[in-house]
Amino acid sequence: MKSWSVGKIIIILSILLLGVTEYQIVLSDATNNPDSKQNRANSKMTYGRFLEYLDMGWIKTVDLYDNGRIAIIEASSPELGDRMQKIRVEISVGDSPLIVKLRTAKVDFTSHPSVNSKGILSQISSIFIPLVIIVGLILLFRRSTNFMGGPGQLMNFRKARAKVQTETNTEVVFNDVAGIDEVKEEFEEVVTFLKKPQRFTSVGAKIPKGVILIGPPGTGKTLLAKAIAGEAGVPFISISGSEFVEMFVGIGASRVRDLFKTAQQNAPCIVFIDEIDAVGRQRGAGIGGGNDEREQTLNQILTEMDGFKENTGIIVIAATNRVDVLDGALLRPGRFDRQVSINLPDVKGRLEILKVHARNKKLNEDISLGLIAQRTPGFSGADLANLLNESAIITARRNKVAITMSEVNTAIDRMLAGLEGTSLTDTKNKRLIAYHEVGHAIIGTLLKYHDDVQKVTLIPRGQARGFTWFTPNEDQALISRGQLVARIIGTLGGRAAEEVVFGASEITTGASNDLQQITSLTRQMVTRFGMSTVGPISLDSDIEQVFIGRGIRNDNELSTTVANKIDDQVKIIVKHCYDQAVNIIKQNRFLIDQLVNTLIQEETINGEDFRQQVNMYTKLPEKFIRQSKKDTVNKEIKETFIVL
Numbered sequence: 001m002k003s004w005s006v007g008k009i010i011i012i013l014s015i016l017l018l019g020v021t022e023y024q025i026v027l028s029d030a031t032n033n034p035d036s037k038q039n040r041a042n043s044k045m046t047y048g049r050f051l052e053y054l055d056m057g058w059i060k061t062v063d064l065y066d067n068g069r070i071a072i073i074e075a076s077s078p079e080l081g082d083r084m085q086k087i088r089v090e091i092s093v094g095d096s097p098l099i100v101k102l103r104t105a106k107v108d109f110t111s112h113p114s115v116n117s118k119g120i121l122s123q124i125s126s127i128f129i130p131l132v133i134i135v136g137l138i139l140l141f142r143r144s145t146n147f148m149g150g151p152g153q154l155m156n157f158r159k160a161r162a163k164v165q166t167e168t169n170t171e172v173v174f175n176d177v178a179g180i181d182e183v184k185e186e187f188e189e190v191v192t193f194l195k196k197p198q199r200f201t202s203v204g205a206k207i208p209k210g211v212i213l214i215g216p217p218g219t220g221k222t223l224l225a226k227a228i229a230g231e232a233g234v235p236f237i238s239i240s241g242s243e244f245v246e247m248f249v250g251i252g253a254s255r256v257r258d259l260f261k262t263a264q265q266n267a268p269c270i271v272f273i274d275e276i277d278a279v280g281r282q283r284g285a286g287i288g289g290g291n292d293e294r295e296q297t298l299n300q301i302l303t304e305m306d307g308f309k310e311n312t313g314i315i316v317i318a319a320t321n322r323v324d325v326l327d328g329a330l331l332r333p334g335r336f337d338r339q340v341s342i343n344l345p346d347v348k349g350r351l352e353i354l355k356v357h358a359r360n361k362k363l364n365e366d367i368s369l370g371l372i373a374q375r376t377p378g379f380s381g382a383d384l385a386n387l388l389n390e391s392a393i394i395t396a397r398r399n400k401v402a403i404t405m406s407e408v409n410t411a412i413d414r415m416l417a418g419l420e421g422t423s424l425t426d427t428k429n430k431r432l433i434a435y436h437e438v439g440h441a442i443i444g445t446l447l448k449y450h451d452d453v454q455k456v457t458l459i460p461r462g463q464a465r466g467f468t469w470f471t472p473n474e475d476q477a478l479i480s481r482g483q484l485v486a487r488i489i490g491t492l493g494g495r496a497a498e499e500v501v502f503g504a505s506e507i508t509t510g511a512s513n514d515l516q517q518i519t520s521l522t523r524q525m526v527t528r529f530g531m532s533t534v535g536p537i538s539l540d541s542d543i544e545q546v547f548i549g550r551g552i553r554n555d556n557e558l559s560t561t562v563a564n565k566i567d568d569q570v571k572i573i574v575k576h577c578y579d580q581a582v583n584i585i586k587q588n589r590f591l592i593d594q595l596v597n598t599l600i601q602e603e604t605i606n607g608e609d610f611r612q613q614v615n616m617y618t619k620l621p622e623k624f625i626r627q628s629k630k631d632t633v634n635k636e637i638k639e640t641f642i643v644l
Contacts (some may be wrong), residue, residue, distance in 0.1 A: 062109035179349030194232035208337035210316040215342030218382030221319040241278035252297030268313025417461035439497025496581035
């Protein structure tokens with residue numbers, strides 16, 4: 001603040017000085033300039049005529065300007081009507097006797113010296129303005145010193161912004177990481193090496209220099225790295241891959257050197273590089289050979305990892321969810337020796353994660369973490385933490401003292417589908433939406449290979465006006481052809497119900513998302529899974545392009561005949577499934593009408609109530625009988641929903 005006050009004072013003084021100088025120049029011009037308003041002559045006179053007037057005694061005063069080359073005279077003569085007038089006269093150069101003549105004629109005369117105002121201004125500007133610039137730069141550097149943490153920080157932009165954490169402030173151990181027990185066992189030896197390296201060195205073993213954690217966002221990669229440092233009691237050096245590369249050439253490589261220098265000073269330690277794909281992408285990819293600055297940074301990382309010796313206590317852990325784009329030199333043994341996959345947790349893992357995050361939450365007695373784990377397939381650890389936090393917020397909003405299943409269910413619905421909207425009025429539009437959702441649910445209930453119905457609702461959420469949730473009753477890492485066909489039929493159930501009940505002319509755009517899903521799924525059945533008459537071959541040419549420039553050339557090698565066969569098979573499968581959906585709707589029209597009336601009245605029907613009503617009119621498939629004999633709490637389920 002002090003430096004800025006001095007700067008403001010200097011700026012104000014400079015403005016005042018320039019103003020005073022300009023005022024003096026203007027004042028001087030007003031008094032010493034023959035062309036100024038107060039010295040302006042009414043007419044001109046030749047020098048010879050001036051001498052005649054001087055001899056006749058008609059000149060009263062003379063003002064000489066511009067070193068005697070211009071004169072402004074006051075004269076009165078009969079020619080001028082005996083009136084005093086100002087007349088301009090240009091004096092001949094070198095007429096030195098003029099002063100003598102004026103004195104002889106006893107004429108009052110005054111000589112005004114010329115003032116070079118522009119020269120004065122130029123001299124002031126040439127001296128003062130550079131001085132202001134120099135003082136301003138000094139203040140700028142002084143300000144950068146005060147606000148960037150000490151002297152010289154303005155020029156330290158090359159240094160890596162790595163955060164060094166010790167055991168006391170890491171505060172994360174393996175007990176805080178749940179749902180990935182297999183991965184934790186993989187890193188037990190890393191912790192043992194950092195604590196007791198002689199156990200490995202005595203038998204000639206070398207600890208891996210680097211480990212890459214691979215997994216979707218929110219699965220606990222960063223948390224696991226912190227837990228390793230916390231268990232071993234070593235410093236934790238963390239940096240993001242995006243922090244290496246900036247607009248200046250050579251900054252990334254310099255920051256890499258600084259990072260590993262910091263690691264050597266704090267050895268043994270853990271170096272964690274998050275989102276390493278920001279600098280570790282394959283070299284030479286893209287148009288023009290790629291980004292030179294990024295590649296220089298990658299080369300420096302490779303050099304530094306080759307530079308430090310084994311068993312020095314420095315372990316580099318990197319995290320990414322795009323291992324497919326990493327450069328091959330980064331993954332070879334001696335650099336990042338191991339690749340550890342951290343996948344989304346299963347139902348057991350979700351239960352363990354919920355237990356960890358529920359430690360500081362006040363839960364009601366009716367809360368079942370097992371049921372919550374069952375209802376949250378596909379949730380990552382971060383999603384589960386956010387779920388309990390959202391439940392706590394809703395609990396506080398409702399002025400409750402503990403979290404109940406009602407708040408948890410509300411939070412799940414909000415995370416999956418968005419904010420709850422206003423209920424629809426009982427109109428034709430609401431009834432059409434009800435038939436659409438019941439069409440999905442009834443087919444999902446009556447088909448043997450279809451997933452179970454969890455909930456049918458008409459309460460709008462987000463942009464959707466109705467939902468039908470389905471929950472598989474077992475882990476579906478492998479999906480059969482019957483299950484895929486059942487999903488297609490169930491997805492087409494909404495459009496089929498609209499056509500059967502209201503007619504072909506009344507079908508709506510509500511099934512647009514359904515049609516996109518079944519078209520994509522059917523094409524995968526034909527081209528990727530080999531589930532058609534085309535044959536058990538892979539015809540999928542839709543290769544993911546991970547680099548700019550790779551997708552410019554079309555790598556589709558399919559012939560026109562094969563492409564036509566694929567399109568024909570997609571049409572045949574979709575038409576077959578749609579015909580089955582229409583038949584199911586027609587055969588259960590009375591039951592559907594009853595379910596629609598119930599849904600319009602209650603707006604939400606859970607899966608168990610829905611199946612009970614269906615069971616009153618028709619026999620349920622075997623899948624539900626088998627399900628009743630199993631412990632559903634300990635099974636992994638994957639939840640999907642169809643949106644209108």
